Amino acid sequence: QVQLVESGGGLVQAGGSLRLSCAASGRTFGSYVMGWFRQAPGKEREFVAAISFRGGSTYYADSVKGRFTISRDNAKNTAFLQMNSLKPEDMAVYYCAAGRNWNSLPSPSVYDYWGQGTQVTVSS
Numbered sequence: 001q002v003q004l005v006e007s008g009g010g011l012v013q014a015g016g017s018l019r020l021s022c023a024a025s026g027r028t029f030g031s032y033v034m035g036w037f038r039q040a041p042g043k044e045r046e047f048v049a050a051i052s053f054r055g056g057s058t059y060y061a062d063s064v065k066g067r068f069t070i071s072r073d074n075a076k077n078t079a080f081l082q083m084n085s086l087k088p089e090d091m092a093v094y095y096c097a098a099g100r101n102w103n104s105l106p107s108p109s110v111y112d113y114w115g116q117g118t119q120v121t122v123s124s
Contacts, residue, residue: 069081
C-alpha cells in the first residue's frame with residue numbers, strides 16, 4: 001500500500017511558476033513509476049507527465065512539454081512537478097499517481113495509487 005500526498009498548489013499569475021510535491025509513504029517508492037495528472041471542472045482527468053522508477057526516463061503531454069519538468073528523489077520518497085510559464089488553461093486540480101507499469105503511461109488505469117489532489121489556479 002502506498003499513500004500519496006500532494007502539496008504546493010496555489011494561486012499564480014499567468015507566466016508564473018509553481019512546484020508541486022508528492023510525498024509517498026512506504027519503503028518501495030523506487031518500485032513505482034510516478035505520474036502527474038490534472039482535472040479541470042467539467043473535463044476528464046488528463047495526463048501531464050510521468051517519470052520512470054529511477055528517474056532516468058520522463059514522458060510529457062504535448063501541452064506541457066518544454067514548460068513542465070517532472071523529477072523524483074527516491075531517497076526522500078518524493079516526486080516533483082516544476083511548472084513554469086503557467087497559462088490559464090493549466091488551471092486544474094493536480095494529482096500524483098503511482099504505478100508499476102511503464103507502458104501506456106497516459107492511461108489513468110495504469111496507476112494503482114492516487115493522491116487527493118492539489119488545486120492550481122492561474123489568473124490571467
